[in-house]
Amino acid sequence: MARMTMIQAIRSAMDVAMDRDDNVVVFGEDVGYFGGVFRCTQGLQEKYGPQRCFDTPISESGIIGAAIGMATYGLRPCAEIQFADYMYPGYDQITQEASRIRYRSNNDFTVPMVVRMPTGGGIFGGQTHSQSPEALFAHVSGIKTVIPSNPYDAKGLLIASIEDDDPVMFLEPKRLYNGPFDGHHDRPVTPWSKHEMGEVPEEHYTVPLGKAAVRREGADVTMLVYGAMVYVAEAAAEETGIDAEIIDLRTLLPLDMEAIEKSVQKTGRCVIVHEATRTCGYGAELAAIVAENCFYHLESPVVRVTGWDTPYPHAHEWDYFPGPARVGAALQKVMEDA
């Protein structure tokens, strides 16, 4: 099997999808000629031509709006927004058009569109290149929100997203593009070539939307995580010696409720970690779900570890980023609270 970085896996997903279905078109800023700022679309224009892989002007609202129009006519657009922080001009299109066309057209029209966007921090990008807007998508019914944490999942989830008949927001944790970053910013990152999830088949396969994965089995506490926080959670479990069960949600909507309930009912404790700001973050939803469905199994209050309620900072990146020390402290806290 091939070894791929997350970038290569994402490219391979689009390649496979374009090869199988000529309704699939790929576009965005610097996506065609240049191959994408993170190189995720490199070579696709050469292979499929500028009709199917092309550059757009810097017009996020136009990019997403046009993708919606294409999708209603049966194309399967896979648009790239260069950084998730740039999607806001297109957010109107996502929330008011993409998410509702099926509902308001009485199922006549659907929007099989994917919007890919690099998300999250840890790259010293400051306030306009580090945001994690997943909760803004998960809050909107009618769209799906996916966040892979490794190359294998990235490819399988992206193909599944392209083949899905509803609009999918596909968030790529950019700090994971080249390796499973665990929050220890002062240490080198293991490349994907040395990680088992860097093994990626060249051919078509899917990872279904709505299915979480257990990254580490454990008995003491359930950790609900996604994206870059999967590896922070692993490091924290390792470093504290606490037997945590780490659930990588993979898709926030649809959410794998069964996996969450099963695990929390087993462990009786729950720590939720995300990089996005705390207030009304996706963790709030997870905490509510756990409270509603697992209350009588809980042995201690649910704890969230999140980014602070501040803009993403420039100089204070590592004070903001929920790293293994903060996550480890939360693990200890839920274990102490009896």
Add this chain to the structure above:
Amino acid sequence: MADDASAKTNLSATTEELLKYYRDMLLIRRFEERAGQLYGMGHIGGFCHLYIGQEAVVVGMEAVKKDGDQTITGYRDHGHMLACGMDPKGVMAELTGREGGYSKGKGGSMHMFSKEKEFYGGHGIVGASVPLGVGLGFANRYRENDSVSLTYFGDGASNQGQIFEAMNMAQLWKLPVVFIIENNQYAMGTSVKRSHSDTHLYRRGAAFGIPGMEVDGMDVVAVREAGRQAVEHARKGEGPYVLEMKTYRYRGHSMSDPAKYRTREEVDHIRETSDPIKRCEQRLSENGFSDEDQLKGIDKEIKAIVKGAADFALESPEPAADQLFTDIYA
């Protein structure tokens, strides 16, 4: 009035003026070179967009500004700040993310401001600052002052939808705004040809009846003269104006740029034939100025300023961790 493709003005400047422009452009050039070095040495992280090659645009426009006129731009903003008279120390220290930076290390390269110098940022989101520039124009009119908002953005930014909304409002309400499009021919790796249905960006306001002018943005005097016309138009209450500055960036888009979208020869050719600082030297010699030592003296003085800025930016302390939580609400 619209489609006035070039300024029909007498392009000359006094030696004294030219020496000032020379100095101001050189300050930007040397500052940016130093920033590039500090980046390479790991003292600056994240994004850092250098202005080298475009110096004549901000220096020429600065020459026609009056006290009170506002400046607002995108993320390639170091040149604008220096031209506005902001302290190179505070700018460099923001790049290194230190306490002594204009935003105390919270903003970084793309996000700095100065009330004192009427500099309204420094904005990382392409196009987002342009409607703010129109709002500044509105505020000027509301206050009945005669200030003008100089609203800068790039060729790539000019495709952002909100700019059209902003232009329409500016003309509808006849606001004192000069839209300055710095057309350096590329938006990251995408050339103007590959992204604009009409590559004449001075016509971007045409649908709204806003006059526009194409300007040789590599010639500080041409910029100044076009700027004068546009700013006067706005100041007189005749509404906004679009200036398309034809310019060029020598360096990569940000600090890591494989530059596969253009050839080395293209960059070298522009450096050799139209460099704004060399053009200024030529103008000086056309004026009969031949004091090489004075130019060297300026260079020396600038180098000292830039060194002072770099030293300050490295010595200034890291901001305290609790600064993360300040300046969010009143």
